[in-house]
Amino acid sequence: MIGIVAVSHSARLGEAALELALQMVQGGGVRVRVAAGAGADADGTPILGTDAVAVAAAIDELAADCDGVLVLMDLGSAVLSAELALELRLSDVPVRLAPAPFVEGLLAAVVSAAAGGSLDLVAAEASAALGAKTGQLGVPEADSMPGEAVSTGRHPDAVTRVVVVRNPLGIHARPAALIAEASVGADVRLRRLPDGPDASAASLSRMLILGAAQGDEVELSASGVGSEAVLERVAALFDDGFGEGTASPPAPAGQAAPNAAERASEVAPVLAGTVLRGRGVSGGRVAAPVVLLGPPVGEPDPDVVVAAADREREVSAIEWASVAVADQLRGRTARATGQARAILDASRLLASDPELVGDASLRVRTKGLSAARAVWETAVAHEQGLTALGGRMAERAADIRDIRDRLIAEILGIDVPGVPDRDEPFALIAPDLAPADAAALDGGNCVALVTERGGPTSHTAIIARSLGIPAVVGVAGATGIVPGVTALVDGDRGTVEIAPDAETVAAAEAAAVAVPFRGEGLLADGRRIALLANVGGAADAVTAVASGAEGVGLFRTEFCFLDRVDAPSIDEQVAAYRGVFAAFRGRRVVVRTLDAGSDKPLPFANADAEDNPALGIRGLRISRRSPALLDDQLHALARAAEAESAIVEVMAPMVATVDEARAFAESARAAGLMTVGIMVETPSAALLASEMLEVVDFVSIGTNDLAQYALAADRLLAELGELNDPWQPAVLRLIGAVGEAGRRWDLPVGVCGEAAADPALAPVLVGLGVTSLSMTPRALGRVAAALAAVTEAQCVAAAKAVLTAATAADTRAAASEALATGTAAGIAAGTAEGTAEGTAEGTADGPVV
Ligand code: PEP
Numbered sequence: 022m023i024g025i026v027a028v029s030h031s032a033r034l035g036e037a038a039l040e041l042a043l044q045m046v047q048g049g050g051v052r053v054r055v056a057a058g059a060g061a062d063a064d065g066t067p068i069l070g071t072d073a074v075a076v077a078a079a080i081d082e083l084a085a086d087c088d089g090v091l092v093l094m095d096l097g098s099a100v101l102s103a104e105l106a107l108e109l110r111l112s113d114v115p116v117r118l119a120p121a122p123f124v125e126g127l128l129a130a131v132v133s134a135a136a137g138g139s140l141d142l143v144a145a146e147a148s149a150a151l152g153a154k155t156g157q158l159g160v161p162e163a164d165s166m167p168g169e170a171v172s173t174g175r176h177p178d179a180v181t182r183v184v185v186v187r188n189p190l191g192i193h194a195r196p197a198a199l200i201a202e203a204s205v206g207a208d209v210r211l212r213r214l215p216d217g218p219d220a221s222a223a224s225l226s227r228m229l230i231l232g233a234a235q236g237d238e239v240e241l242s243a244s245g246v247g248s249e250a251v252l253e254r255v256a257a258l259f260d261d262g263f264g265e266g267t268a269s270p271p272a273p274a275g276q277a278a279p280n281a282a283e284r285a286s287e288v289a290p291v292l293a294g295t296v297l298r299g300r301g302v303s304g305g306r307v308a309a310p311v312v313l314l315g316p317p318v319g320e321p322d323p324d325v326v327v328a329a330a331d332r333e334r335e336v337s338a339i340e341w342a343s344v345a346v347a348d349q350l351r352g353r354t355a356r357a358t359g360q361a362r363a364i365l366d367a368s369r370l371l372a373s374d375p376e377l378v379g380d381a382s383l384r385v386r387t388k389g390l391s392a393a394r395a396v397w398e399t400a401v402a403h404e405q406g407l408t409a410l411g412g413r414m415a416e417r418a419a420d421i422r423d424i425r426d427r428l429i430a431e432i433l434g435i436d437v438p439g440v441p442d443r444d445e446p447f448a449l450i451a452p453d454l455a456p457a458d459a460a461a462l463d464g465g466n467c468v469a470l471v472t473e474r475g476g477p478t479s480h481t482a483i484i485a486r487s488l489g490i491p492a493v494v495g496v497a498g499a500t501g502i503v504p505g506v507t508a509l510v511d512g513d514r515g516t517v518e519i520a521p522d523a524e525t526v527a528a529a530e531a532a533a534v535a536v537p538f539r540g541e542g543l544l545a546d547g548r549r550i551a552l553l554a555n556v557g558g559a560a561d562a563v564t565a566v567a568s569g570a571e572g573v574g575l576f577r578t579e580f581c582f583l584d585r586v587d588a589p590s591i592d593e594q595v596a597a598y599r600g601v602f603a604a605f606r607g608r609r610v611v612v613r614t615l616d617a618g619s620d621k622p623l624p625f626a627n628a629d630a631e632d633n634p635a636l637g638i639r640g641l642r643i644s645r646r647s648p649a650l651l652d653d654q655l656h657a658l659a660r661a662a663e664a665e666s667a668i669v670e671v672m673a674p675m676v677a678t679v680d681e682a683r684a685f686a687e688s689a690r691a692a693g694l695m696t697v698g699i700m701v702e703t704p705s706a707a708l709l710a711s712e713m714l715e716v717v718d719f720v721s722i723g724t725n726d727l728a729q730y731a732l733a734a735d736r737l738l739a740e741l742g743e744l745n746d747p748w749q750p751a752v753l754r755l756i757g758a759v760g761e762a763g764r765r766w767d768l769p770v771g772v773c774g775e776a777a778a779d780p781a782l783a784p785v786l787v788g789l790g791v792t793s794l795s796m797t798p799r800a801l802g803r804v805a806a807a808l809a810a811v812t813e814a815q816c817v818a819a820a821k822a823v824l825t826a827a828t829a830a831d832t833r834a835a836a837s838e839a840l841a842t843g844t845a846a847g848i849a850a851g852t853a854e855g856t857a858e859g860t861a862e863g864t865a866d867g868p869v870v
């Protein structure tokens with residue numbers, strides 16, 4: 022008997038690989054030791070690494086009752102440890118270090134050792150173990166089979182028999198291991214007919230290379246004593262489908278999902294004329310007929326208990342589904358591009374995740390669950406784990422649900438849920454969009470997205486923005502919209518209007534025509550209002566430059582690191598920031614320090630769950646707990662600014678007190694960033710704007726949060742959408758107070774929340790004292806056009822009008838009236854009472870009224 026030592030950096034990897042390998046030799050009898058990991062730290066957390074002493078001890082232990090020992094290693098220092106172990110060991114049994122792939126090699130070696138192979142043979146089997154994979158992927162066999170240690174060709178006296186492969190998955194690792202086990206004692210060979218390759222039954226890897234699929238004929242030959250009986254045993258395995266059943270696809274157990282009609286009847290219908298509200302996560306307005314996402318599969322019956330004899334059939338149904346779903350996703354990946362491709366690729370990996378498939382198979386084997394039910398329960402367990410992590414990890418739970426549904430649909434032979442194919446443009450409505458669904462939109466005819474769930478960092482939001490189509494998430498009851506009806510999806514306002522009248526549709530279509538921006542924000546009277554872009558990274562910056570943005574008014578730095586578990590190093594940060602600065606040579610870039618927390622938690626910045634995250638440790642407040650995070654960022658920004666020629670300014674989010682503003686300004690200036698500002702997002706900052714401007718150089722109003730905090734209305738809550746509206750008079754009065762402070766100190770006041778992108782509101786903001794507007798680049802042309810149509814006096818009149826209005830409807834009406842009429846009285850009053858004598862931007866860049 023040959024013993025095997027598996028050396029790995031990770032104890033979990035070593036144990037898992039061994040578990041997988043032992044599945045191949047159900048009869049057992051193989052001697053394997055795992056020497057993995059480098060102990061544990063004080064908290065009991067395993068330390069990755071390898072330990073030569075442990076490897077030597079494992080060899081010595083096996084040496085007591087083995088004729089030889091094969092050592093398999095994962096990588097790097099595992100090889101060094103194994104070599105050192107040869108020096109340290111006390112026994113003198115022959116030992117071979119195998120240059121074999123760790124997992125495949127271990128499987129092949131275990132099977133070969135169980136079949137009584139010599140050390141040479143077991144080592145050769147392990148080393149050739151990549152053959153099946155490389156063969157399947159098209160690598161020439163010469164590259165993949167570094168040696169042939171088993172005999173080739175049928176013996177002239179061999180007895181033969183032709184069998185048919187009956188199991189759905191063909192000869193994969195488990196059947197091959199069964200054949201090897203049944204062949205012990207005879208020289209058994211297999212040949213795929215009519216002219217396929219030939220393999221020894223002692224070689225797991227050779228048998229896998231046969232590529233024998235369901236329905237293929239295989240010639241078995243055996244020579245030696247008892248060869249008839251051996252052949253009989255092997256043929257019986259084929260006839261039985263290796264215990265995996267013989268149906269194709271495998272017969273499902275469990276219960277089919279309710280159909281679409283049944284599900285539709287559970288949803289309240291949405292009537293024509295209704296306007297649903299949610300959170301706009303990707304701008305633009307589009308009217309298109311509604312298509313509902315294919316429904317998810319229903320929960321499979323938990324009470325079905327599969328008989329012990331049928332459980333392997335269910336397990337193979339899971340494996341089969343995993344392969345099929347991964348294949349479907351691979352096909353779609355090939356057609357997708359950019360982020361969609363990356364997301365599909367991740368979903369494909371999840372579909373064939375051995376942990377998911379292994380967990381589900383275990384539930385079948387131990388509890389007798391049906392394949393569908395086992396997949397369901399496994400997914401629930403994984404999903405709960407992610408949900409418990411909260412924040413963005415919780416949003417990833419949709420990935421698991423998506424793969425669960427695809428696997429179950431495959432097992433039950435029902436329609437795959439997801440995005441339907443359509444030849445005409447459509448607005449897709451869904452409870453939530455799984456990453457693979459969202460990614461499937463790339464290249465299709467979907468022109469707008471609406472979901473009932475999802476947040477600003479959900480895949481829906483990311484994909485919609487990258488596709489440039491409007492999207493609204495958090496729209497309660499959206500799936501009640503009748504398929505085929507026209508919906509007007511407004512990603513800027515976060516609304517979905519059902520069956521709008523022809524006039525509204527025509528206006529939306531007209532608005533959908535891009536309005537070019539000529540790169541300069543000007544009022545009709547020539548006053549300059551800088552029109553800037555909001556960006557989240559280098560790619561956005563390139564788009565912003567192409568759209569003509571005069572600079573960047575809000576660089577949301579947290580967007581560069583949303584996927585990071587550990588804080589980015591200073592070097593990594595410098596690289597990310599330089600990407601944006603480089604796009605805006607010689608132009609202004611206002612960088613916001615990390616605004617982590619609340620709706621954008623970053624694992625490395627927001628460790629604890631909070632009862633009220635929007636009121637908790639977010640934005641600048643993170644530096645209370647982790648001052649180094651802010652210091653590192655400021656230093657990285659200073660280095661990046663030094664290396665590029667953009668005019669870099671820095672501002673802090675979520676400032677509430679003058680002390681916070683002062684401390685931030687001191688830190689920023691100490692790091693070498695001389696133009697420092699704060700965001701006005703809290704009512705406190707707005708009311709203290711004048712005092713704030715005594716300690717900083719500019720302010721920028723974040724109207725999204727200012728509305729949320731002024732009206733005490735969660736900005737993520739679709740139901741409170743009408744409160745989160747910058748047209749609310751309280752919000753406009755706060756903006757007015759900030760504008761006044763800016764005028765008093767003759768310092769810039771920007772707006773970088775969504776309000777800046779509203780063409781109707783832009784003149785009002787200017788009238789209130791705002792000197793620059795920063796927005797999604799797509800909105801620049803429209804806002805520029807709206808400003809070009811009015812004089813500063815008209816803006817001031819509109820501002821004066823909104824400041825006396827009592828409701829959001831009144832402010833809208835008052836502004837549009839003031840701007841439309843531009844009455845002499847209004848203009849005169851505005852000029853006398855509110856017009857700026859000049860602003861920093863106005864005096865620097867253009868004439869001032
Ligand atoms: C805002 O609050 O208006 C803002 C611009 O910041 P964010 O949307 O990133 O919170």
Ligand code: MG
Nearest residue numbers: 702723725726
């Ligand atoms: Mg904000």
